[in-house]
Amino acid sequence: MTRSRDAWRWTAALILVAFFAALVAACGDDDDDDGGGGGNGGGSNQSDTSGRSNQQLGDVDVLGIWGAEELTNFESMVAPWQSDTGGRVNFTGTRNITAELTLRVEGGNPPDIAIPAEVGLFQQFARDGRIISLDQCEGLEDLVRDNYPDAFVELATVDGKLYGFFMKADTKATIWYSPQTFEDMNMEPLDADASFDDLVELSQRFVDAGLPPWSIGLESAETSGWPGSDWIQQIILNEHGEDVYDGLIDGSVPFTDDRVKDAWEKFGQIALTDGFTVQGGATGINATNFQDATYPPFTDPPGAAMVYLGGFAAGFIQEQFPDLEPGTGFDFFTFPGGAVTGGANIVYAFNNDPATCSLMTYLASADAQKIWVEAGGFTSVNTEVDLDAYPDEVARRQAEQLLEADSFRFDLDDAIGGGLQQAYFTGITQYLQNPGQLDSILQSIEGSRGTD
């Protein structure tokens, strides 16, 4: 009996040792694997390319939102930097970047560089002195001021100092449709100077012709509702102007303002009118994921005529329907009114180490951004990037739209951030479920202002 018991003990001990050895090998080995914290998308692992370099720069810890294909493109973008300088980029991607960034900064372990898509945290960090101003990296501030449109330099300035720059911009003034479907049904896409009423009229004509005009999806885990906010902000900017838009952000225009209410009701007109959406109304819209909602206009036969979502929808459409050619298989027309809201990723750094500064300067340059532009799914706001670098007509038109817009505004919900953004998104999904309660919903949202 004792012999077999000893045998068991040895086996158990062996298993434990093997387990711990495996654990240490998996987690402890920094050389090859994921750097930084959790999140989806995982770390980037750049197998050292040529490695021959004059300056041996260290590792740079980058926290961003990209995963899957976007991550691959980012890696190609930094590959030349890595081989030229010998530095290495450890990228961690998470869509939950606000929470992750807060956790890491408060916990005393900030990344070297952060590339989120909202500016609320950025401004907070700048005021608290946690991030560096661009003049702390040699040549960087001049590079940004020379190469970027004023609108974007302004947006990255806090209290008079420049703290970051924008890359990978997205326009949110694009209504996607299938040219084939429009041709088959004898419909014309709208011009930029059309009005919202023209859009409603176009929708009605589709209804009469037997095809639901819209595909709308709001579901997106804890940020469900944000596609609705894209609709509302475009309507506000186009129908009521920049002042109302800016006022909403800084608080001088409350959500209960008549003009804001009007924008909500216009959105409601599209989403809630019988037969206007293929999802069939509030329940379907709230339950359909925003990405899934981009598919119906391009199926065969089409489920809907149009879908309104930002420029990144092109990526979703191309992935789901690889046979469709940009420009002929799918295309966009400008949201009626011509004003453009958009988003962009802002890049800022928490320290001015040589490696960090070097990478920041590289990322801001036209050469770096050109690499991703050519790969597709990336619009640069660096004016030095040649428009011909864009891989297709659709991408180029988006870049043009961004750079030439009369009126450009940063995404409203990204600009308000924090608790107000939460209230805004929740309010949108609730509005669809209870359109009669719009007034109290708007009051509730306005009441949540001042939570950051």
Added chain:
Amino acid sequence: MIGRKWWVPWVWMAPALILLTVYLAYPVLDTVRRSFQDRRSENWVGFDNYEFIIKNPAPLVADTHSALLNNLLWLTLFPLIVVPAGLVLAVLTSRVRYEAVAKSAVFIPMAISFVAAGVIFKFMYEYNPNIGTANALLEQIDREPVAWLQDTRAPQRWITDSGPADAPGPLQINNLALITVGVWMWTGFALVVLSAGLKGISTEILEAARVDGANEFQIFRRIILPILMPTIMVVTTTLIINALKIFDLVWVMTGGRFSTDVVATLFFKQSFVVRDFGVGAALAVVLLLAVVPVMLISLRRFQFQEEIR
């Protein structure tokens, strides 16, 4: 023991005590401190954060009443379904030859993480009948698809489409859908523990009862149940604590949206998305206070059992 210095036991306990202090005592005290401070933990604000929780002034940002009620629903409904289910299954499986297989089948969901279960069921509950199993089944019987995770109407609506649209507070279709996933995961736990308890009942008593003419139901009610009561209490308290702590399931499936928020998801959002550490900490303290009585009952029970020995 004679001759041993008084501080020797403390030396042996020191590592564990240090870890407990750093990772348990300090965070708890720090959280309690933050719950009395403002959003950036800079100034003292007294009971303002707790007032926020009670008054619920910003329901679109943080619906504290909804979160508390949802937790209440979880901690009543969750054990109420799991324990009887586990008990019934334990008794039934003990009578069949394929007992091991049946128990394994029910227990397997415990082996996966809450997050994995959340992802699985997110697909199962998908609104699009081409993807979501539940709605595909509904389609088969000619019914409209239901937005399981977004629908906040009263549960009887999806059966009869009549009656009041909204049941009181937390009784919503999506809450029940989430609890169903929790039940799927934890019934195995209840089953295994209760089954072990069942095996501990001496067969002589059962035989004697059968000889005396008791039928199976009477045996169950009058013999098995009383003997198993301590085990049932242990399982129930574990489940109640789990129901109070629930986070991953809700977070992965709905992100706390559509009124499915529970206290844990709410204080996560408050602390790290809205960045109001004061309210977040206050919510965490509320959760702690809710768990403490349950823990005390559990501890008293352990002590009681130790004394009987």
